Amino acid sequence: MSDRNSNQDLLRTPLFHLAKEKKARFTAFSGWEMPVQYGGLKLEHQAVRSQAGMFDISHMGKFYLVGNKLVETLQKLVPTDLSRLNPGDAQYTVLLNERAGIIDDVIFYHQGLTETGQQQGILIVNAATTAKDKAWLLSHLKASEVTLEDVSDSALIALQGPHAAEILQSLVAEDLTAMPVFSHRQIKIAGASAFIARTGYTGEDGFEIMLESEAAQKLWQLLFEAGVIPCGLGARDTLRLEAAMSLYGQDIDETTTPLEASLGWLVNLDFKNDFIGRGVLERQKAEGVERRLVGLEMAGRYIARHGYPVIFENQTVGEVTSGTLSPTLGKAIALAYVSRPFSKVGQKLQIEIRGKTYPAMVVKKPFYRSPHK
Structure with missing residues (x-):
């Protein structure tokens, strides 16, 4: 559960006190008090490139979606063809406004069917846009067809680097080699059920692991004992920039379209579905940006x-x-x-x-x- 720093009125993640114990330097980021650096930006950056590093990304927004026509309904809000997703697949995409401006870049995780036969999925969004995204989704998803549960209080750890799979494999019984990039599954880790996805924001192999606060704290300690280097927002920024991954609010925002942002691979105009902003993107595709x-x-x-x-x-x-x-x-x-x-x-x-x-x-x-x- 997140709490607030009464002195600065900033939110803190469930892993805040562990970062404090490791003498992390903190900064205000999107309303949160987040570690920007532990042992040094260069050390953290190189750890991810050569071995493994871990990031507290619990500040990200997390929505659990359920509905009879979840994928079909969500399809109207993004330019990417979601119908191709199978349960266990993930898709990076963007929410668009009527001008085809990017409301946020998100990842949708298709979780298949519930016991009652409804489609279910998880949407991970940026911390700075969580409230805006939630309001946008609720205004466009029919409550009778899709329900949204805000599970942003869950902890989220990113384990990234060429040794990430090997390290995580030592902590779980399931075979992780069977997980391709941009896949996900529910597994047992640190004695608790966890949602893990083979996704990341560093340009390296790795996993993003969502679980309850107490289990996340235990996992963080286990990873640290396994030699994983804690990393802050500073290294996260240099890593994502080397991989040319956009930062919302800086490289992309509501004034930029995916075609302008060199995200044309997310735009499936050949698929004849209608989505918000399609007309603008069709004109840009025809005329050039x-x-x-x-x-x-x-x-x-x-x-x-x-x-x-x-x-x-x-x-x-x-x-x-x-x-x-x-x-x-x-x-x-x-x-x-x-x-x-x-x-x-x-x-x-x-x-x-x-x-x-x-x-x-x-x-x-x-x-x-x-x-x-």
Whole structure:
């Protein structure tokens, strides 16, 4: 169960006190007091890339959905064909508004049928948008057809890295090698029932594990004893950026469409279902988008930060959304929205940093691809 810090009025996850014991540094994030760093960002980042790291992501929103036509009803809110999902499958997708702007990026886990024959599933959403997403879903899902239970108080641990499967296998009886990427199942772990999914936000193999607070605390300790490095939001950000994964509210939001955000693989216009924002996406597909989210690599170690202008021949042609010095690559990398004529791989541009411009080039995404996956 989450509680509030009376001094700062921030929510705390069920694992907060364990992070405190490990001398984590905390920061305010989307209304939560979250660990940003434990032993150091570079150490945590490298642990995930080479071995295994664990993140407390209990702040994420979690909804349990049940209904006779759950998939069919949810299909009207997303541009991705959900009918292809089998029980045990998961799908990354986006909730869209009428302008095809991204309300949130989410993962839907299809859990098959309940004992009474209804479809059931779990929707994981971003912490900052939990209340907004819940209101949007409730306003568009007919209460008579689909019920939504907010289970956001559940704990959620991300175990990520090339050794994640091996470590988790030592704690469970089920054979994890039978779980492909973007699959999920219910298993016993730490003496309790847990929902585990082979998903993540780091570009490495790994699992996201949802369970009750007490069992989550026990699991966290077991993983720590197994040598797993606790990681904070700092490493989570550098890892996801190397993998070119968008951060909601920074790289994508209600003013950006999935086609602009280079998420066209989520848009299934060939499937003749109707969904909110379809008309806008059909026009963009036919006419082309005016801007695209691209990957940039700086020529030097100057870091392109959020909001910095992208320049071509003294003309502003875009804006940086995320940037960092990649711990794995040793290069400054960034994501930016750039006008279509300047968005091709190999395009040379400049980034304005404190009144001066520095060379950058559009590169293929992701910046890093794991050799372990």
